[in-house]
Amino acid sequence: MSGLHQDAVRSLQDWTAPDPEQDLLRRDYLDHLLERSDGMYRSCRPAHITASALVVDIERGRVLLTLHPKVGRWLQLGGHCEPEDATLAAAALREATEESGITVGLALFPATGPQAAGPQAAGPQPVKLDRHAVHCAGRDQPENSHLDVQYLVTAPADAVAEISEESLDLRWFGFDALPRLTDDSVRDLVARAQKLL
Template sequence: MTATETGTPETGTPETAGALHADAVRALGDWRPAEPEQERLRLDYLRHLADQPDGLYRSCLPAHITASAAVVDPVAGRVLLTLHPKVGRWLQMGGHCEPGDRDLASAALREATEESGIPDLALLTRDGVPVPVKLDRHQVRCTGKDRPENTHLDVQYIAVAPPGARELISEESLDLRWFDFDGLPELTDQSVRDLVARARALTG
């Protein structure tokens, strides 16, 4: 059998890959952002998925869709950020889709749970369905420092932590720390600040 028939460790079986792809098309197709730039990104993401059956996996180059989530404790007015070892900045939790992910929201929740160490996170929903709050396209070198840059097409969610949740750092972080909504660290880019602002507005 060929790799296409059996799947690969990165993309799983054709059935799981197809289900994840279909969910991504549905999630992005149903979401309607208010800002023109976000709408342009949404349409770009959908074109990417239309052109790339494997467009959600890191093996798809030069671009692939990723999933992330801002972990927030609304009661305490704080957000949990990770100091990323490759980027050198404080970021939300997130990363690549994996074969076991049944949908984009599950991928974002898995990454948030793994990187925060908090087991009882809940994604923000609309009518009972987890929905993205923001899209962000950025350049990275996820295939290695000596490899060309590739593009992450990130789909961003909000994960609400229980009041007083205790984090547990993973090997994927240089540091893991809660920050007040009004006290984000200097090494945080505008994309993260915008995501945190949206999380604050939607959970406050």
């Protein structure tokens, strides 16, 4: 079992879910990790853990979203874990950095409130969990599930985002001015982030 796998188990065990639905997902994710030593990586089928980050500019009250080329919707930044990721939170921060083009000043936000209960409360905690079906191995391959662990990452007010090859577009949106092509999961993530901030 890798250090990343162990960190994911610890992170999910220590996280106090904010509601029963999130706690059910938390327990499902833990069951997945206990059953699969490869459960952190995209090669694991029919499901694997992913890490994502909602990048926020607190000073300007806005979030950075990417127009995903495969999904055709505005989403938070994130993706698959890599063997070099030391922790699940670090994987989310790496994805945020790669996909935003912001190389200086991004920081994981330490959660406060109910998510911060427990012995590891001082460090970054997930904001939300989200399970969704995808074709990450290609459209001609069977559907699988991303077991996404979503973090909050803050950006400096002067941060300039640069679009990457993983995105059709990349833009800042006000907390209350999300684009039409944003699903309920992202809207819920933004609402949860606003409560933490």
